[in-house]
Amino acid sequence: MNDHYLKKLDRVTAILTQLQSKPLVRAQDLAEKFEVSIRTIYRDIKTLENAGIPIIGEAGSGYSLMDGYKLPPVMFTKEEVLSFITAEKLMQKFSHQSLGSHYQTAMEKVRSVLKYSDKDLIQNIEKQIDVFYYHAQSTDSIKNVIPTILESIAEKTQLSIEYKSVDSKISNRIIEAVGVFFEFNYWYIMAFCTLRKDFRQFRVDRILEITKTPNPFSQEYGQIKDYRVSSKEKLTIVKLLVDKKVIGHLANSKKYYGLVEEIETDEGVLLTFETEWITEGFPRWLITFADYATILEPEILRIKLKELITDISKRI
DSSP states (O other), rough: HHHHHHHHHHHHHHHHHHHHHSSSSSHHHHHHTTTTTTTHHHHHHHHHHHHTOOOOETTTTTEOOOOOOOOOOOOOOHHHHHHHHHHHHHHHHHHOOHHHHHHHHHHHHHHHHHHHHHHHHHHHHHHOOOOOOOOOOOSSSSSHHHHHHHHHHHHHHEEEEEEEEOOOOOEEEEEEEEEEEEEEEEEEEEETTTTTEEEEEEEEGEEEEEEEEEEEEEOOOOTTTTHHHGGGGGGGGEEEEEOOOGGGGTTTHHTTTTTEEEOOOSSEEEEEESOOOTTTTHHHTTTTTTGGEEEOOHHHHHHHHHHHHHHHHHOO
């Protein structure tokens, strides 16, 4: 069997897996995924149909498997099995506690369909992988909070929450959840708040009570990434000249604080940021390497940094 037919076999098998895992699959999406022409995808679909796979749909609309049609369990490759183990280690450290038990149950089901040789592989390798994570995990007041949020998104029903703000003020909100995201070691909900008539983010561990209401919402909010992009009107341009010897230590954090440009010069590295945390978060981050940085702009950052240093000096 030549290379062309091997690639076709792999692709057709992968298309079948896509059909098993999604309610509707578009030819255009498959063509982009496998980097082939749409006509090639049409031929692959025809190959599956000729093999007796009951595919519903047609070119231009999308394809799906006939409802109720069952296929034998999918066999995993050795590389996929190893990726599961690595992902499991990450989930143990970074997953939200309300998701952890569900993920563990899912992994047990995955393990149950593995070949004996793959089960032996897992047993031999899982103790050789670890993730060192030193951030103290937050504790939720209630169980299953993220699954409840995700169910409300899927069902498009409003949530009623009791929420404690950073200054310990408690309020009751009716929200329409857009999605959840993990940032700076915490989980957040992005949602439309009916009280504020605007989009807000809520830290999950500060939710004291949560209830799915019977009230549906019809608004289509799109993807969560559309709301994680801050309005340009709220952003402040910051320019720093940083000593080259410390730039490597900022590799990850500088992106979190809104890095948009990095230029190496004879004097140092010129970093340009767009940040919405100019009065609080950014000065506190800057103070960790302030002895190796020069603030070029804005003046408000110099003022806030001086105030922070003065306050720290008084406490020391």
